[in-house]
Amino acid sequence: MFVLGIETTCDETAVAVVEDGIHIRSNVIVSQAALHRSFGGVYPEIAAREHLDLLIPTIEQALQQASVTKKEIGLIAVAKGPGLIGPLLVGLNGAKTLSVAWNIPFIGVNHVEAHLYAAMMSHESFLFPALGVVISGGHTFLVKIVDVGHYELIGTTVDDAIGEAFDKVATLLGLPYPGGPEIEKLAQEGNPERFPFKAGKVKHHPWDFSFSGLKTSVLYAIKGQNGSKESRVLISEEDKKDVAASFQEAALGDICHKTAAASATFDCQAIYIGGGVSQNKHLREMLQAKNLPCSIYWPQKELCLDNGAMIAGLGFHLFHQTGKGDPLELEPQTRISLTKS
Numbered sequence: 634m635f636v637l638g639i640e641t642t643c644d645e646t647a648v649a650v651v652e653d654g655i656h657i658r659s660n661v662i663v664s665q666a667a668l669h670r671s672f673g674g675v676y677p678e679i680a681a682r683e684h685l686d687l688l689i690p691t692i693e694q695a696l697q698q699a700s701v702t703k704k705e706i707g708l709i710a711v712a713k714g715p716g717l718i719g720p721l722l723v724g725l726n727g728a729k730t731l732s733v734a735w736n737i738p739f740i741g742v743n744h745v746e747a748h749l750y751a752a753m754m755s756h757e758s759f760l761f762p763a764l765g766v767v768i769s770g771g772h773t774f775l776v777k778i779v780d781v782g783h784y785e786l787i788g789t790t791v792d793d794a795i796g797e798a799f800d801k802v803a804t805l806l807g808l809p810y811p812g813g814p815e816i817e818k819l820a821q822e823g824n825p826e827r828f829p830f831k832a833g834k835v836k837h838h839p840w841d842f843s844f845s846g847l848k849t850s851v852l853y854a855i856k857g858q859n860g861s862k863e864s865r866v867l868i869s870e871e872d873k874k875d876v877a878a879s880f881q882e883a884a885l886g887d888i889c890h891k892t893a894a895a896s897a898t899f900d901c902q903a904i905y906i907g908g909g910v911s912q913n914k915h916l917r918e919m920l921q922a923k924n925l926p927c928s929i930y931w932p933q934k935e936l937c938l939d940n941g942a943m944i945a946g947l948g949f950h951l952f953h954q955t956g957k958g959d960p961l962e963l964e965p966q967t968r969i970s971l972t973k974s
């Protein structure tokens with residue numbers, strides 16, 4: 634079965650054609666990052682308008698690259714949330730319209746679940762129970778994966794998502810959006826032990842994450858004790874490298890530590906990691922160095938960031954589990970929990 638996957642939760646207009654949940658026939662990603670750069674983050678209204686202009690041409694491009702005609706598509710999968718309401722409405726209404734016009738079902742999928750599925754794609758079989766780690770610009774989750782589509786929440790962030798913390802620290806250092814890759818690059822030349830930064834601990838919730846205190850420590854290191862976002866930078870270009878390296882070490886160290894501990898505590902047979910921050914090479918080295926007894930699965934490069942292939946892949950499985958698509962009444966959900974029975 635060919636599934637058309639549509640992703641418009643944030644600032645990527647992405648469409649893919651995937652065969653039987655795993656074979657990627659095309660995966661077109663149009664990033665709007667350059668458009669939002671001057672705002673230091675995603676400007677929701679501009680993102681929605683861009684999606685509106687880009688969606689149809691991106692669908693046409695995905696079909697063409699896959700050498701698949703619209704008549705061969707059996708299902709449309711679309712990210713129904715979590716995400717920005719304007720962008721979500723464009724993708725969901727586009728999927729509903731095509732579903733009526735082509736007379737095929739459509740199914741809404743959870744974008745965060747799809748990030749986990751990205752690490753499972755390209756493998757013919759899955760290992761469960763597994764630990765799922767979602768580390769992206771909008772989300773930070775540890776879950777026990779019981780089956781595709783069935784999760785038990787272990788921990789999440791009580792404030793910033795990890796990618797959001799990278800983006801905000803990058804802004805403080807005067808680096809462009811998205812900040813994650815910029816921090817990783819700068820950190821390569823810095824000393825990770827120079828600043829004693831630490832990620833936060835959440836009282837009575839040992840598996841939860843907190844990055845806002847870490848972000849404030851970085852702010853003070855750059856702009857002086859009690860400095861504000863608007864204050865001027867007080868450190869040299871060389872010091873900036875050490876700030877980037879020390880921040881990255883603290884933030885990724887926290888992810889690694891909790892990932893390793895949770896995989897043992899919850900008796901997991903594999904670890905699946907997804908979301909934009911999974912692109913970070915230093916994170917991969919840090920986790921690999923822990924020599925965990927279970928295998929760690931990372932998404933292929935083009936599946937780390939937001940993409941339509943992970944939406945199509947997960948949509949295929951969910952459709953076959955339930956045997957039906959969603960009704961046209963399906964509404965976008967700006968927030969969705971990952972917990973399912």
Ligand code: KG4
Pocket residue numbers: 643768769770771772795796797799800811812813814817908909910911912913914937938939
């Ligand atoms: O998964 P994604 O495309 O968006 C959401 O669903 O939120 O992830 C984007 C996030 C951004 O915050 C970006 O800075 C971060 O992933 N990111 C990285 C790296 N590449 C992307 N963070 C750290 N290191 C990287 N190499």
Ligand code: ZN
Pocket residue numbers: 744748769770908909938939
């Ligand atoms: Zn995402």
